[in-house]
Amino acid sequence: MIMNDLYLKVPFDVDEFACLSAGKILSTYEPMLEESLWSDWERERKFAFKLVFISICHDINWDFLQNMLAQRFTEDPNQLSADFLSKINAPTFKKWLSNYDKPERIRATERAALLRDLGQQLIMRFAGDPANIVAEANGFLFGKGGFYDLLDNFKAYREDPLRKKSNVLTHDLAKEQILSFQDTDKIMRLYVRTGRVVARTESLNKALRLGRPLTQWYIKTLRQMVSKALIQTAGIARKTIPDVNYVEWQIARNYCIAREPLCIKGIKPKNLPLDIEQLCNGLCPYINSCVAYTNPQLLKLKEPSQRRSKSFY
Numbered sequence: 001m002i003m004n005d006l007y008l009k010v011p012f013d014v015d016e017f018a019c020l021s022a023g024k025i026l027s028t029y030e031p032m033l034e035e036s037l038w039s040d041w042e043r044e045r046k047f048a049f050k051l052v053f054i055s056i057c058h059d060i061n062w063d064f065l066q067n068m069l070a071q072r073f074t075e076d077p078n079q080l081s082a083d084f085l086s087k088i089n090a091p092t093f094k095k096w097l098s099n100y101d102k103p104e105r106i107r108a109t110e111r112a113a114l115l116r117d118l119g120q121q122l123i124m125r126f127a128g129d130p131a132n133i134v135a136e137a138n139g140f141l142f143g144k145g146g147f148y149d150l151l152d153n154f155k156a157y158r159e160d161p162l163r164k165k166s167n168v169l170t171h172d173l174a175k176e177q178i179l180s181f182q183d184t185d186k187i188m189r190l191y192v193r194t195g196r197v198v199a200r201t202e203s204l205n206k207a208l209r210l211g212r213p214l215t216q217w218y219i220k221t222l223r224q225m226v227s228k229a230l231i232q233t234a235g236i237a238r239k240t241i242p243d244v245n246y247v248e249w250q251i252a253r254n255y256c257i258a259r260e261p262l263c264i265k266g267i268k269p270k271n272l273p274l275d276i277e278q279l280c281n282g283l284c285p286y287i288n289s290c291v292a293y294t295n296p297q298l299l300k301l302k303e304p305s306q307r308r309s310k311s312f313y
Contacts, residue, residue, distance in 0.1 A: 012225040018195040021289040023236025032275040037070040046178045048130040054169045055156035056111040082128040085119030088112050114156040121153045186252035192301045195291035196229040209300040250276045255284040263287050
């Protein structure tokens with residue numbers, strides 16, 4: 001707890017000039033939205049589709065599997081239902097992918113078993129409706145009862161301790177704007193380092209540099225200021241909040257790393273999404289306006305440690 005700052009009603013400020021600078025940079029971003037078979041589906045159906053698709057997407061071509069499943073569910077929407085999936089067998093699944101050029105990778109028995117488990121758990125745990133997963137998560141990704149914890153009800157997502165499928169699912173949902181995620185750890189770090197959200201006292205700055213835990217009141221206030229700065233940045237950029245959130249999450253996770261930001265090394269991250277690569281052109285797009293880039297002390301600024309801090313909306 002920062003005892004000397006208790007009198008402060010608002011311990012953080014939003015720097016409007018820093019938001020202006022960031023907004024101008026992000027105004028050049030162009031989201032790459034591809035047309036697909038599921039583009040016009042309702043959001044709940046898109047979520048169910050992605051949940052099913054990614055649950056069995058391993059050791060197989062991503063585009064082929066996704067397009068074949070989308071075609072199958074377009075022709076017969078009932079096959080996306082929890083009831084149908086809970087009873088699917090290997091021959092049926094094998095027929096779905098009958099024109100795959102690497103039949104040894106279909107592994108129909110294995111994937112059908114994962115789909116049956118997913119369907120059965122949806123029925124038993126979520127009343128057969130995937131949308132109840134989102135509702136029950138109540139805005140959280142991590143922690144007991146969070147989105148990732150709820151995905152552990154399904155064998156396909158539970159069996160990987162590194163949560164690769166869970167991570168892929170959340171990123172794909174965000175990328176296609178099916179659900180917009182707000183990883184507040186990374187976003188807070190980026191907004192503090194770029195100077196858009198500023199601590200009003202040195203004791204708070206020190207706590208942020210050292211990554212010390214803050215009380216929930218401070219964290220809530222910091223989140224509120226970050227949200228305010230995000231709205232300002234998006235308004236100046238003339239982009240949607242989900243688009244800005246997606247771009248800045250990518251910048252934070254690929255460039256503005258907690259321990260050692262890549263900007264100080266001039267290193268280009270690997271495997272950037274094409275839309276982010278076009279915006280960044282090799283270097284962090286904020287490099288010329290970021291207050292932390294020219295101040296080693298500010299580069300130490302990081303998000304405060306907290307509990308259940310990652311959420312989606």
